[in-house]
Amino acid sequence: xxxSDEVLCRRAADRDEAAFDVLVARYQxxxxxxxxxxxxxxxxxxxxxxxxxxxxxxxxxxxxxRSKFSTWFYRILVNVxxxxxxxxxxxxxWTRDAGDPESGESLLDRQPAPSRDPVDAIGREQTLKRLWxxxxxxxxxxxxxxxxxxxxxxxxxxxAAVLKCxxxxxxxxxxxxxxxxxxxxxxx
Amino acid sequence: MATHxxxxxxxFRDLLADLAHAVERPPDVHWGAYRAELRAKLETRLxxxxxxxxxxxxxxxxxxxxxxxxxxxxxxxxxxxxxxxxADLAAVEEAAIGNRLELLEQYRVVEHLDLLEEFDxxxxxxxLTVERTG
Numbered sequence: 088x089x090x091s092d093e094v095l096c097r098r099a100a101d102r103d104e105a106a107f108d109v110l111v112a113r114y115q116x117x118x119x120x121x122x123x124x125x126x127x128x129x130x131x132x133x134x135x136x137x138x139x140x141x142x143x144x145x146x147x148x149x150x151x152x153r154s155k156f157s158t159w160f161y162r163i164l165v166n167v168x169x170x171x172x173x174x175x176x177x178x179x180x181w182t183r184d185a186g187d188p189e190s191g192e193s194l195l196d197r198q199p200a201p202s203r204d205p206v207d208a209i210g211r212e213q214t215l216k217r218l219w220x221x222x223x224x225x226x227x228x229x230x231x232x233x234x235x236x237x238x239x240x241x242x243x244x245x246x247a248a249v250l251k252c253x254x255x256x257x258x259x260x261x262x263x264x265x266x267x268x269x270x271x272x273x274x275x
Numbered sequence: 276m277a278t279h280x281x282x283x284x285x286x287f288r289d290l291l292a293d294l295a296h297a298v299e300r301p302p303d304v305h306w307g308a309y310r311a312e313l314r315a316k317l318e319t320r321l322x323x324x325x326x327x328x329x330x331x332x333x334x335x336x337x338x339x340x341x342x343x344x345x346x347x348x349x350x351x352x353x354x355x356x357x358x359x360x361x362a363d364l365a366a367v368e369e370a371a372i373g374n375r376l377e378l379l380e381q382y383r384v385v386e387h388l389d390l391l392e393e394f395d396x397x398x399x400x401x402x403l404t405v406e407r408t409g
Contacts, residue, residue, distance in 0.1 A: 112306075115306055120301055129301055
C-alpha cells in the first residue's frame with residue numbers, strides 16, 4: 088500500500104531516510120518545474136528545489152498536518168524561490184526595461200492596449216512564448232499566483248495557503264497579473 | 276433571463292487558457308544525479324551543523340549563554356521575592372485600613388474625640404470657675 092505524503096513526512100521527521108527519498112522522488116519534478124517557472128533558470132531551479140527539500144528534511148518535525156503536505160511543501164519552495172529573486176532583485180531591475188521598482192510594473196505594463204489583434208501580426212506560438220516571458224516579469228506574488236493556478240492547477244484556497252495570504256488577496260494578484268498580461272499581449 | 280458574460284472576464288479566461296496551453300517545460304534533468312546531488316548537499320549541511328557544535332567557540336558561547344540565563348533567572352527570582360515581601364506589607368496595611376472602616380463610618384464621633392481627650396480639662400473648667408468665683 089502506498090503511504091501518504093503526510094505519513095512519509097512524519098517518518099522523515101524521525102530521520103527515516105527511505106521515507107524522505109520517496110517524498111523527493113514524488114515531488115522532484117514538480118518542485119523543479121515550479122522553481123524554474125519562478126526563476127526561469129535551470130541551474131537555479133535545480134539548486135532552489137534541492138534547497139526546499141533540505142528544508143523539508145530539517146523542519147519535517149514542525150509539519151503539524153493541518154494542511155496537506157503538498158501545500159506545506161509548495162509554501163517552502165515558493166518562499167525559497169521568492170527569497171532568491173529578492174536577493175537578485177538588483178540584477179532583475181537592471182535587466183528589466185526601466186520598470187518602477189515600487190509598483191513592480193514595467194513601462195510595458197503601463198502602456199495602453201492597442202486595438203490590433205497581435206495574433207494577426209505574429210505567429211501564435213511566438214505570442215504565447217512572449218506571454219510566458221511576460222509572466223516572468225510580473226511582480227513576484229502575482230507571478231507565483233499565476234503559476235500556481237495555471238501550471239500547478241491549485242484552487243484559490245490552496246494558493247492562498249501557499250502564499251500565506253487571504254483568498255481575496257490571491258484574486259487581486261491574479262486580476263492585476265491578468266490585466267498586465269492582457270496589455271502585454273496587446274503590445275507584442 | 277440570459278446573462279451576458281463580462282467581456283473582461285472572457286478575455287481573462289482566454290488568457291488563462293492560452294497560458295495553460297503554452298506552459299513551458301524546463302530543460303530536462305537526470306533525476307538520479309539530482310537526488311545524488313541533493314543527498315550530498317544534505318550530508319554537507321548536517322555535517323556542518325554537527326561540526327559547529329563541536330567547535331570550542333560555540334561551546335564556550337553556549338556555556339556563557341547558559342550561565343547568563345541562569346544568572347538572569349536567579350536575579351529575576353530574587354527581585355520577585357523582594358517585590359513579594361512588599362506586596363505582603365501592602366496587604367497587611369490594607370487589612371488594617373479595612374478594619375478601620377467602621378471607625379470611619381462613625382466619623383462624627385471620631386471628630387469629637389478631641390473633646391473626650393479634653394474631657395478632664397472641660398470638667399475641671401467648671402471647678403476652676405467655681406474656685407475663681409469662690
